[in-house]
Amino acid sequence: MIAKKQSEEEKREEEMNSLTDYGEPMNGQRLDLLNDKHSASTFTAFEIVSRMNFVNTLGDSIFIRRSRNTAKIVLDGLEINETFLRSIQGNEISFIDVLIGSDAATFSNASGGVIALYSNTGNVGSKNIKKKPGIIDYNAKGFYNARQFYSPDHINDFELINRSDLRTTLYWLPNIKTNNKTATEISFFTSDIKSDYIIEVEGISANGQPIHAIKTFNVE
Missing domain, CATH: 2.170.130.10 (TonB-dependent receptor, plug domain)
Structure with a gap:
């Protein structure tokens, strides 16, 4: 014993x-x-x-x-x-x-x-606990759905004829595939706000090279 x-x-x-x-x-x-x-x-x-x-x-x-x-x-x-x-x-x-x-x-x-x-459990709580230097908390968001913005059809939607279009974000397309043989054409409607607008393109090439370009145009 x-x-x-x-x-x-x-x-x-x-x-x-x-x-x-x-x-x-x-x-x-x-x-x-x-x-x-x-x-x-x-x-x-x-x-x-x-x-x-x-x-x-x-x-x-x-x-x-x-x-x-x-x-x-x-x-x-x-x-x-x-x-x-x-x-x-x-x-x-x-x-x-x-x-x-x-x-x-x-x-x-x-x-x-x-x-x-x-x-006893290793998880009594975390309130008022000071993390060791160099340690930060990070919450991974997991799967992310690309944002979508309203894009009107002024040609086929007759209800929009008499409505003012006051959008500030004109067009958003999260996935554009291009190739080196033909040009890729993107079309969209501008709003009724007369102003300068920015076109920003971000992407990555087939070999991993990042791509970024900004252009402006004016609506009078």
Whole structure:
């Protein structure tokens, strides 16, 4: 029975170490909350951290030992602030490491030490999380339908005869195929607005060369 318990503890320790970039704390402290969910659920993550060894709090600020600099707080590797730490329930956290000295040196700007929290799911939330330098969020739009603009038929649509045509975008054709044998002809109606208009063509050649040209014409 004793050997089995030790084996489970060693397995849990290896599991926690695999989630960090520094292994296990050498000079700080680790608090495993996985087997203490009932007790942890009655406290916020901020309250649990404030009760750990080496940790002192002053209002919303957290200090490690006697450092004059506030501790850096990270959740699953991303920096968070004390306000967000108060919003996390203890049962959402798997374990907490208090890092000082060489352990804290694995994080940038951590002269006051580090409070490293690791969640049970890896997805506690993202509000107030500060992304690491050089990281941005990008949402891919996926499949894109080309825009379409209204193009009247002044020849065949008799209802348009007595209507004013005040369009500012005259014609939009997203896909034009050309060849080197014959000219490609595009025709469209101008609007009733007497002004200068711009024709802009963008494309790409068969060998990948980008094409761009702008011309103007006047409607009097």
